Structure formats: C-alpha cells, structure tokens
Amino acid sequence: MEWIRRQRYLIDFILSSLLRRKGKNFGLLLVYTLVVFMLASVMLFTHALKREVGNVLQASPEIILQRTEAGRHALIPADYLEKIGRLRGVTGRKGRLWGYFYDATVKANYTLMVADERELADTEVIVGSAIARARGVGPGDYLTFRSHDGIAYSFMIRELLDSDTELFSADLVLMSERAFRVSQGVTGGGYTDIVLSVSNPRELSKIAEKLTQRLPDTRPILKQEILRTYDAIFSWRQGILFVLLAGAIMAFVIFAWDKASGLSAEEKREIGILKAIGWETGDVLQMKFWEGAILSVTAFFTGYLLAYLHVFYASASLFEPVLKGWAVLYPAFRLAPVVDGLQIATLFFFTVFPYVVATIIPIWQASVTDPDAVMR
Amino acid sequence: MLLNPAIMALILVSFVVLLMLLVAAGFAIHLLRFWDMASGSERQLRLERRTYLISTLLAWAFAAELVSLLLYVYNAESMSGQFVGAMCATGVLNVNAWGWPTLFLKVAVFFSGATWLTLNALDNRGYDYPLIRFKYGLLLLLVPLVATETWLQLRYFLELQPDVITSCCxxxxxxxxxxxxxxxxxxxxxxxxxxxxxxxxxxxxxxxxxxxxxxxxxxxxxxxxxxxxxxxxxxxxxxxxxxxxxxxxxxxxxxxxxxxxxxxxxxxxxxxxxxxxxxxxxxxxxxxxxxxxxxxxxxxxxxxxxxxxxxxxxxxxxxxxxxxxxxxxxxxxxx
Structure with missing residues (x-):
C-alpha cells in the first residue's frame, strides 16, 4: 500500500513536471508516436493480409495437379483423370478449366474460369466486382469479348460475385464450359489442371509422391505449400520494410538520447533542489523511469491506435503499394483486424526498447548530479 | 535465414543486452579491483555513483530477456506455417540443433537475472554494501551465459532452412x-x-x-x-x-x-x-x-x-x- 502511494505521488509529480515543459515533451511524444505508428501499420497490415490469404485458401483443394511440357504448364488431357486410378485417401477429383484474357479496352487481365456448379447458360457470365467497376457494367448488361480467332462474343452478366471475397475474385469471370472452350480455343477435351481433395492432411505427401510416379509429366502443388509461400513472402516484405524503417528508428534513438542528455539549466536546478530537500539518487532514477514510462505508454497506445485506424478504416493508404502489389483491376477490400502478442512484443522491441536503452545513461547522469554543483 | 521482424527483434535484443552486460562487466572488474568502502576518494565516490547505473542497466537487460523469452516462443509458434511438418512451436524449434538449447538458455538467463536482481536489491539496503564484491563477481559469471545464448540464437536463426522437414509435437x-x-x-x-x-x-x-x-x-x-x-x-x-x-x-x-x-x-x-x-x-x-x-x-x-x-x-x-x-x-x- 505504502509502495503504491509512493508511486502515485511520483506519477503526480511527473505529470505536472511534464506539463510544465510542454513544447519539449510534445515534440518527443510526436516523433515517438510517429515511429510506433509506422511500424504498427506495417505490422497490422501484413498480419491481416496473411490471415485473409489463409482464410481464403482454406476452401481451396488440397492438391492441384498440373501437366508440364518442356518445363512449362500445359493442358492436361481428360484421360489423366482415369490414369490417376484409385488412390487411397483421395475423396474427390475434378478437371478445371481456367485461363487469362487480356481486355484491351481497360488494359487489364481477367481470369476466366469454368464454374459448372453455377449452371450458367452458354451466353451468361458472372463477373467480379472490380471488372464491373472498370467497365461500368452491372447485372443484366452485356460484356463483349474478342475470342481467340477474332470473333466477338457477347455475354449477359447474370450477377456479380460477392464483394467479401474480392481479394481473390476481383478480376474473375465465370462462364460455362462450352463458352470457355469456344471463345478461348481450348478444344479437344483437355483441362487446365486437375484438383484432388484429400481429407487427411498427413496423407498429402504420400499421395503427391504416388501422383508423380504414375504421371511423370505432372507436378502436384499442395495447398500447404501455397500457404507456406504466402506466409514467407508477407513476412519477408514486412521484414524489408522494417529494415528500411531502421533508419527512422536510429534517428529516433539519437533524438531520444539527445533530449534526455540535454537537460536545460532549469531541469538541472530542479533535480538539484530535489536532492537538496532529501531525494536520493534512487528516487530521481525512479522519477525519470516514470517519466519514460508515461511517455512510452502514451506514444505506444496512441501510435498503435492510429495505426489500427489507418489500416482497418483507411485501408493502409500509406503502405498499400509496397505490401499488396498493384494491378489495374485492384480489389477493394476491408481487412479483418488481427492483433496478437507476437506483434505487440515485436513492436515493443522496435520502439520502447531502443528508447529505454538510449535514455538510461543520460538519466543516470542527471540523477547523480550533486545539488551544490547545479544550484550554485 | 528468414527476414522476419520478430527474428530481427530477437537478434537485436540479444545483442543489445549482451552489450549492456559487457558494459556492466567492465565496471564490475574495475570495482572488484578498486572498491574500498573506507576510502573517501574521488574514485570511490565515482564507483558508488556508478553502481546505480549498473543496477538500472541490468534491471532493464533482464526485463528485456524475459520479454524476449516470450517473443521467442510466440515467434516459433507463428512460423510453424513456414516449415514442412511443423504444426506448432515444437516443430520450429526442432528445425535445427540450436532451437531447444536457445530456449533452455533463455530460461536459465531469466532465472539467473531474477536472482541477481534480488541479491542486488538486498545489498542496496545495507548502508555499507556488504555483498558488493560477491554480487559483482556473480555478474561476471552471467556474461558467458548471455553470450552463449546470443550466439546460439544467432546460429539458430541463421541456419533456419524453410525446406527442412521437421518433426512436430x-x-x-x-x-x-x-x-x-x-x-x-x-x-x-x-x-x-x-x-x-x-x-x-x-x-x-x-x-x-x-x-x-x-x-x-x-x-x-x-x-x-x-x-x-x-x-x-x-x-x-x-x-x-x-x-x-x-x-x-x-x-x-x-x-x-x-x-x-x-x-x-x-x-x-x-x-x-x-x-x-x-x-x-x-x-x-x-x-x-x-x-x-x-x-x-x-x-x-x-x-x-x-x-x-x-x-x-x-x-x-x-x-x-x-x-x-x-x-x-x-x-x-x-x-
């Protein structure tokens, strides 16, 4: 109880002393908050993107089988579905048809895909919302594609894809199999790739091994590998940005060091008086500790809160181009907030820890000054 | 080596903590040689003042070590997606031979740090610093421990190869x-x-x-x-x-x-x-x-x-x- 009361008085004293020197402390607080804000924005944004990718890929098939020809992705003949034979653990298999289409009018690439389960008529398509935005069309309107042999085909837009999957469906066009084959010239019954569903993740690597043995000209791509790659890429991009921001952190450390060591004559006199009226070195250190703690907590929370607003309400407009990449048909999406201990601890080490290390020695120097030396 | 903010933070912290400990150890050697409570010389006064700096420095160093222990485990947990066969922290610590020793050393550093700080707080309450030589002697023993931890952790992170199949829990x-x-x-x-x-x-x-x-x-x-x-x-x-x-x-x-x-x-x-x-x-x-x-x-x-x-x-x-x-x-x- 005694201890808590003591700390309360110290904090009270510190707050009034901080407020007495508004200009100096406000400057430090501003820079500190800015550093936290930048790093926290990068962090919140990449974590949210990672989570988003993970969520979207949860529903994707466990194995994608592609045929390669001279090392390049080629169409896979339909009889490969039979050739795979019975594989224990595989619960479903299906040939997929998809491709890309360059639309010269908006200078963008679309992803075309056959969606049997949507039961589209041969003249109907379903499009992603970014395409609808770019072309200024909506359900009921017509979309015209120039086919592989130069003939124009018009499709009626039956509906738009949900905007909550926009991260992956922004540039998607769903059509019927016949429409796809005729307009893209994929005749002869081949598929783009084959997807396999496997219910037990532990059997994945064995099944992949069997597939490469039975069909030597194919390569299986596992969902886990895709997830792992995304995870590594986002961590890496985040790391690059942090390295770039290291300069800013260093500048901040020097700034904090300078602020803490360049005590004004008035502050020195204040410490001298405190010591003259009976404060010990330990007390002054404790007071300075509270000063740092108050500044750090304020800067950390303000910076983190601002970063949160920036990322989840202003779509991280400052860092977007680096972290997401860019495209003509860019998805507009709202990220789901993700906050975890790892982020906060990392952020702490990049901001509060350097600040503390930079200020320990100046603070100590201030606290051991003799009262008579400064008051004289 | 993976360029990941948490890894960079862990490496940064362990090096800064090691630096802080080296500063403290340099002072400890100085103190062990020249400490003389009976003397009122300038040097003795400087030494006494400097003990405050060392206490503060070490309190922060060990606090940082504690947070870095947590971060180490969290980080291992979060990287489990990037290694084949790793489903949680166990698998990631297993990726190479240095993961577990680093964790154990971090725990050891935490306990030694906490113990040293307790001893230091006790000694500061005696007006004549009766344990000062003993505690600074102990401090010198902590340096190799922290240095080993820093080294093992660095090797662990540098040798992380994401394509290794690790065995998980x-x-x-x-x-x-x-x-x-x-x-x-x-x-x-x-x-x-x-x-x-x-x-x-x-x-x-x-x-x-x-x-x-x-x-x-x-x-x-x-x-x-x-x-x-x-x-x-x-x-x-x-x-x-x-x-x-x-x-x-x-x-x-x-x-x-x-x-x-x-x-x-x-x-x-x-x-x-x-x-x-x-x-x-x-x-x-x-x-x-x-x-x-x-x-x-x-x-x-x-x-x-x-x-x-x-x-x-x-x-x-x-x-x-x-x-x-x-x-x-x-x-x-x-x-």
Whole structure:
C-alpha cells in the first residue's frame, strides 16, 4: 500500500513536471508516436493480409495437379483423370478449366474460369466486382469479348460475385464450359489442371509422391505449400520494410538520447533542489523511469491506435503499394483486424526498447548530479 | 535465414543486452579491483555513483530477456506455417540443433537475472554494501551465459532452412520416440504425477519451515528448482494430455493457444514466478548474520517466501484443476 502511494505521488509529480515543459515533451511524444505508428501499420497490415490469404485458401483443394511440357504448364488431357486410378485417401477429383484474357479496352487481365456448379447458360457470365467497376457494367448488361480467332462474343452478366471475397475474385469471370472452350480455343477435351481433395492432411505427401510416379509429366502443388509461400513472402516484405524503417528508428534513438542528455539549466536546478530537500539518487532514477514510462505508454497506445485506424478504416493508404502489389483491376477490400502478442512484443522491441536503452545513461547522469554543483 | 521482424527483434535484443552486460562487466572488474568502502576518494565516490547505473542497466537487460523469452516462443509458434511438418512451436524449434538449447538458455538467463536482481536489491539496503564484491563477481559469471545464448540464437536463426522437414509435437513428444523430448513424454504418467505432488509437498513444507523459523532458505531454493523441473516434465507427460483430452498429445506449447483456453499461462506464469522468488529466498537467506543486512534479510525473505508459496499453490491448484476437469478418462490405463 505504502509502495503504491509512493508511486502515485511520483506519477503526480511527473505529470505536472511534464506539463510544465510542454513544447519539449510534445515534440518527443510526436516523433515517438510517429515511429510506433509506422511500424504498427506495417505490422497490422501484413498480419491481416496473411490471415485473409489463409482464410481464403482454406476452401481451396488440397492438391492441384498440373501437366508440364518442356518445363512449362500445359493442358492436361481428360484421360489423366482415369490414369490417376484409385488412390487411397483421395475423396474427390475434378478437371478445371481456367485461363487469362487480356481486355484491351481497360488494359487489364481477367481470369476466366469454368464454374459448372453455377449452371450458367452458354451466353451468361458472372463477373467480379472490380471488372464491373472498370467497365461500368452491372447485372443484366452485356460484356463483349474478342475470342481467340477474332470473333466477338457477347455475354449477359447474370450477377456479380460477392464483394467479401474480392481479394481473390476481383478480376474473375465465370462462364460455362462450352463458352470457355469456344471463345478461348481450348478444344479437344483437355483441362487446365486437375484438383484432388484429400481429407487427411498427413496423407498429402504420400499421395503427391504416388501422383508423380504414375504421371511423370505432372507436378502436384499442395495447398500447404501455397500457404507456406504466402506466409514467407508477407513476412519477408514486412521484414524489408522494417529494415528500411531502421533508419527512422536510429534517428529516433539519437533524438531520444539527445533530449534526455540535454537537460536545460532549469531541469538541472530542479533535480538539484530535489536532492537538496532529501531525494536520493534512487528516487530521481525512479522519477525519470516514470517519466519514460508515461511517455512510452502514451506514444505506444496512441501510435498503435492510429495505426489500427489507418489500416482497418483507411485501408493502409500509406503502405498499400509496397505490401499488396498493384494491378489495374485492384480489389477493394476491408481487412479483418488481427492483433496478437507476437506483434505487440515485436513492436515493443522496435520502439520502447531502443528508447529505454538510449535514455538510461543520460538519466543516470542527471540523477547523480550533486545539488551544490547545479544550484550554485 | 528468414527476414522476419520478430527474428530481427530477437537478434537485436540479444545483442543489445549482451552489450549492456559487457558494459556492466567492465565496471564490475574495475570495482572488484578498486572498491574500498573506507576510502573517501574521488574514485570511490565515482564507483558508488556508478553502481546505480549498473543496477538500472541490468534491471532493464533482464526485463528485456524475459520479454524476449516470450517473443521467442510466440515467434516459433507463428512460423510453424513456414516449415514442412511443423504444426506448432515444437516443430520450429526442432528445425535445427540450436532451437531447444536457445530456449533452455533463455530460461536459465531469466532465472539467473531474477536472482541477481534480488541479491542486488538486498545489498542496496545495507548502508555499507556488504555483498558488493560477491554480487559483482556473480555478474561476471552471467556474461558467458548471455553470450552463449546470443550466439546460439544467432546460429539458430541463421541456419533456419524453410525446406527442412521437421518433426512436430505429434511425433516428437510421442512415447516411442528417442531423444530428450521423447524421454520426457515417455515418463510414466503415474510416476510424473506422484513426483509432481511429492515435490510440491516438499517445496511447500520447506517454504513454510523457512517462513516460521527463518532457516532452510537454501534448501527451499533447491527444492523449488527440483519442483520446477519435475513440473515441466509433468506438464509434458500428464497435464498437457489432460488439457488436450488426448492421451498422445504432449506438446508443452499448444496449451498456450486460444483453442485450449490459454491454459498454459495459468501454469507457466505461476510456476516461473514461484521458482524465481524461491531462488530469491535462497540467495537472500544466508546473509542473516551480517548486521547491516539482518533486518533487510528478514523482511525481504518473508515477502519473497510468501509470494513464492502463493504462486506454487496457484500452480498446483490449476494443474490439479485441469486434470480433474478434463474429459479425458485414463482410469485403468494410467492409474
């Protein structure tokens, strides 16, 4: 109880002393908050993107089988579905048809895909919302594609894809199999790739091994590998940005060091008086500790809160181009907030820890000054 | 090497902490040579002033070490997606030979740091700094420990190869596996449970004995250390399977996840705190006879032993609670 009361008085004293020197402390607080804000924005944004990718890929098939020809992705003949034979653990298999289409009018690439389960008529398509935005069309309107042999085909837009999957469906066009084959010239019954569903993740690597043995000209791509790659890429991009921001952190450390060591004559006199009226070195250190703690907590929370607003309400407009990449048909999406201990601890080490290390020695120097030396 | 912010933070912190310790060690050597309480010389005055700096520096260094221990585990947990075969922190620590030794060293640094800080706080309460040579001598021993930790951690992160197939908790902690972790899981649950309660009873009795008579502080610390190790074994061998409600899942990290109600925090925080305070009792209690410290020893000894006992009680209650409330029934198999 005694201890808590003591700390309360110290904090009270510190707050009034901080407020007495508004200009100096406000400057430090501003820079500190800015550093936290930048790093926290990068962090919140990449974590949210990672989570988003993970969520979207949860529903994707466990194995994608592609045929390669001279090392390049080629169409896979339909009889490969039979050739795979019975594989224990595989619960479903299906040939997929998809491709890309360059639309010269908006200078963008679309992803075309056959969606049997949507039961589209041969003249109907379903499009992603970014395409609808770019072309200024909506359900009921017509979309015209120039086919592989130069003939124009018009499709009626039956509906738009949900905007909550926009991260992956922004540039998607769903059509019927016949429409796809005729307009893209994929005749002869081949598929783009084959997807396999496997219910037990532990059997994945064995099944992949069997597939490469039975069909030597194919390569299986596992969902886990895709997830792992995304995870590594986002961590890496985040790391690059942090390295770039290291300069800013260093500048901040020097700034904090300078602020803490360049005590004004008035502050020195204040410490001298405190010591003259009976404060010990330990007390002054404790007071300075509270000063740092108050500044750090304020800067950390303000910076983190601002970063949160920036990322989840202003779509991280400052860092977007680096972290997401860019495209003509860019998805507009709202990220789901993700906050975890790892982020906060990392952020702490990049901001509060350097600040503390930079200020320990100046603070100590201030606290051991003799009262008579400064008051004289 | 993976360029990941958490890894960069961990490496940065361990180097800065090492630097802080080296500064402190340089001062310690200086102090061991020139300290003379009777002298009123300029140098002695400077040394006395500098002790404040060293105390502050080390308090921050060890606080940073504690957070870095947490970050290390969180980071291992979060990277599990990037390694083939790793499903949680266990698999990531297993990617190369340095993962586990780094973790153990981090735990060791945490306990030594906490103990040193307790001793330092005690010494500062005696007007003539009676333990100053002893504590700065001890400080010199801490430097190689932290240096080894920094080195091992650096090697661990530099040698992380994302394409290595690691074995994860399912196979690592399964009973028919070889290696330390396998041995720990293979400890019979019956034996682990009995040892847990026996060591718990011993440590509580020793603590109460110290509290009543002010004697046996060292013994209490020793029992606490043994109880700590047995508790870790028991968490892997018995308590985790009960929390997961799965007799073959022994992972000590997955219990920290939300899927298991963050049960691990209720086990690890009291356990680590109790052991750190008990070690504090062990380093504080032998100095009762020094006249300038005897008052401080009895007040801080009482406070430390009370806190430690309370934390041990919380740990044993929560461990028993998890076993009691689990849906896993092993009567006839384990018991």
């Amino acid at each position: 399912g196979s690592l902690f399964s009973a028919n596996d070889r290696g330390v972790a396998g041995e720990v899981a293979a400890v019979s649950p019956r034996w682990a449970m009995w040892s847990l309660y026996l060591s718990g009873a011993l440590v509580l009795l020793a603590g109460l004995f110290y509290h009543r008579t002010r004697r046996g502080g060292l013994l209490f610390g020793l029992f606490a250390m043994v109880a700590f190790l047995i508790a870790l074994v028991a968490i892997v061998s018995v308590i985790s399977p009960y929390i997961y409600a799965h007799p073959e899942h022994h992972c000590p990290f997955c219990i920290l996840k939300s899927g298991h109600g963050f049960a691990g925090y209720l086990l690890y925080i009291p356990l680590f705190a109790a052991t750190a305070w008990a070690l504090g009792v062990a380093v504080v209690s032998p100095w009762q006879r020094i006249s300038s410290l005897s008052e401080a020893v009895s007040t801080s000894g009482t406070r430390l032993v009370r806190r430690s006992l309370m934390m041990f009680v919380i740990f044993y209650l929560s461990a028993s609670g998890f076993v009691y409330n689990s849906t896993l029934v092993m009567q006839g198999v384990w018991w």
